[in-house]
Amino acid sequence: MKIAGLLSFAALITLFVVSCGDNKSKEDAPPFAASGTAAASAPSGEDLYKRACASCHMAGGDGIANVNPPLAKSDYLADKEKTILQVIKGSSGEIVVNGKTYNNTMPPQQLNDEEVAAVLTYVYTNMGNSGGAVTASEVAAVRAK
Numbered sequence: 704m705k706i707a708g709l710l711s712f713a714a715l716i717t718l719f720v721v722s723c724g725d726n727k728s729k730e731d732a733p734p735f736a737a738s739g740t741a742a743a744s745a746p747s748g749e750d751l752y753k754r755a756c757a758s759c760h761m762a763g764g765d766g767i768a769n770v771n772p773p774l775a776k777s778d779y780l781a782d783k784e785k786t787i788l789q790v791i792k793g794s795s796g797e798i799v800v801n802g803k804t805y806n807n808t809m810p811p812q813q814l815n816d817e818e819v820a821a822v823l824t825y826v827y828t829n830m831g832n833s834g835g836a837v838t839a840s841e842v843a844a845v846r847a848k
C-alpha cells in the first residue's frame with residue numbers, strides 16, 4: 704500500500720516534470736519558428752530595425768547627437784532612392800540631416816531586398832515620418848543601378 708502510494712507519487716512527479724519540460728520546449732520553439740516563417744515570407748520591419756539599426760539610430764530613431772543622425776522626422780528620407788542606397792551601401796563622411804552636419808561612417812547593411820523594404824517601411828511609417836511603404840522591387844531597382 705505504502706509502496707503503491709509512493710509509486711503513484713513518483714508517477715505524478717514524473718508527469719509534472721515531463722509536462723514542464725514539454726511546456727518549456729514549446730515556449731522556446733515559437734520564436735525560432737516564428738522568425739523562420741517571418742524571414743521566409745515577410746520579415747518584420749520592427750524586428751529588423753531593432754536588430755540592425757537601433758544600436759546606432761536608437762530605438763525611437765532619434766540617433767545620437769553629433770554622432771549618428773536621426774531617422775525620426777529625418778528630411779533625408781524625402782529622397783527614397785538615396786535612403787535605400789544609404790542602407791545598401793552605407794556612407795562615410797559629411798551628411799546633413801535636418802540642418803545638422805554629421806561626419807561618421809555607416810557600414811553597408813547586409814540585408815536582402817525584402818529586409819531592406821521591411822525595415823525602411825517600418826522607418827517611413829513610424830518615428831514621426833509620413834512616407835509610405837518601400838517595396839522589395841523598389842530596392843531591387845536601386846540595387847541594380
Ligand code: HEC
Nearest residue numbers: 755756759772773777779794795796798805806807808809
Ligand atoms: C554602426 C552604426 C549604424 C548602423 C548599424 C546603421 N546606421 Fe544608418 N547611419 C549611421 C551613420 C553614422 C550615418 C551617417 C553616415 C555619414 O556620416 O556618412 C547613418 C545614416 C543613415 C541614413 C541617412 C541619414 C538620416 O539620418 O536620415 C539613413 C536613412 C540610415 N542611416 C538608415 C539606417 C537603417 C535603416 C539602418 C538599419 C538597417 C541603419 N541606418 C544602420 C550609423 C548606422
